[in-house]
């Protein structure tokens with residue numbers, strides 16, 4: 001395996017992701033635990049990530065120099081390069097110009113650049129740079145502004161790049177990572193999701209033992225995969241609670257119950273629609289709604305938890321993008337994600353189990369398939385924790401929710417009929433709070449405008465709107481206006497993310 005040592009940079013999980021995509025197992029550890037992890041896991045290689053600090057500042061994250069004595073190849077990236085250099089006797093200084101964005105890299109002949117053209121585009125994002133390389137190192141690549149853009153000490157197998165090979169803008173970045181992981185570290189690219197499943201099952205059993213675990217199951221891909229994983233790991237020591245908040249899509253709660261009720265775990269479905277609708281009365285601001293739904297969810301969950309008595313662990317299906325978007329650490333809060341942060345005060349629990357926190361959505365799906373989950377659960381598009389509560393704009397009422405549920409079901413059905421469901425990553429209807437005048441059968445109507453949203457994305461952090469064929473849109477529009485009362489106008493959302501987000505609220 002490869003160990004990624006995290007110094008707080010934005011792209012740390014992406015590095016891990018790229019390495020796993022090369023079929024090499026990889027884990028991320030905080031820098032403070034790196035030496036321990038090296039002893040325990042005996043990685044074949046180590047990657048130091050970037051980070052926002054400056055190595056010469058007091059209190060900057062650092063690491064024991066002993067890590068370089070382990071005879072394990074190390075690749076330092078950005079801050080990781082600067083740290084490696086300063087620990088080994090080089091010199092790092094702030095440069096007068098911040099270098100940010102795409103730049104051309106020229107390299108000399110070196111194994112780490114196998115199959116990389118002599119000149120290629122890389123992505124830079126730094127103020128500090130190495131001005132004197134440590135003894136034993138030589139400079140193997142440069143850019144216009146950065147003389148020591150890549151350095152190497154082949155005898156000790158230490159390498160470092162000032163740029164970020166993990167981001168898409170670095171044209172041959174993945175090739176460079178591959179050269180490190182495969183050629184230098186000797187990994188054989190045989191790791192698969194099936195192995196990862198075994199590792200996760202082992203880790204969960206190790207952590208949880210005979211303890212009792214409680215999980216909130218929403219029926220979305222993430223919590224379903226977490227439920228399947230935990231139920232394989234701990235069997236009947238797992239209790240799953242499905243809080244039916246009345247904000248689910250058409251027939252959804254029933255489908256989830258059908259999928260899990262015979263799986264060996266304890267499954268509890270709570271009908272909490274009335275509580276949620278009452279809590280949402282008069283709430284119109286998107287963040288207030290999210291908070292109200294999140295809080296009510298926790299209250300219901302607590303009430304149920306108390307009935308069960310004490311549990312040892314609380315499990316959550318948090319995945320990696322939830323963590324970054326909710327602004328843990330220094331990133332800005334865009335939307336308060338429902339499943340991160342606010343934790344229920346369930347009687348007592350020792351710890352939280354979040355087995356999917358290292359994974360991106362498509363990796364979660366691959367894991368779900370490994371666990372034998374049914375296709376319709378695994379391929380289900382993402383559904384936000386606050387559910388339709390954030391797709392009914394303005395005040396949420398039962399009537400509006402029912403209108404939206406019917407319209408949304410038609411949209412989803414027609415996308416599937418057109419064979420587009422695997423092509424578009426997320427598609428749904430939004431009930432706007434806007435009413436307009438229409439004419440139906442010689443009568444005037446004054447009803448809601450429904451918006452359709454469909455996006456293509458791989459990571460849900462950026463997204464492009466889908467070019468759905470006009471004919472399909474036409475069928476959807478005709479059917480919805482004919483079959484669903486109180487909708488007389490349909491619009492299609494043609495904004496990408498950014499500047500819009502995928503959900504409307």
Ligand code: XMP
Nearest residue numbers: 337338339382383384385386460501502503
């Ligand atoms: P946005 O609207 O932020 O959404 O572009 C990105 C992805 O996240 C989903 N989403 C959520 N998922 N809890 C979740 O589990 C939430 O509170 C939440 N809010 C948005 C959204 O559907 C999209 O896939």
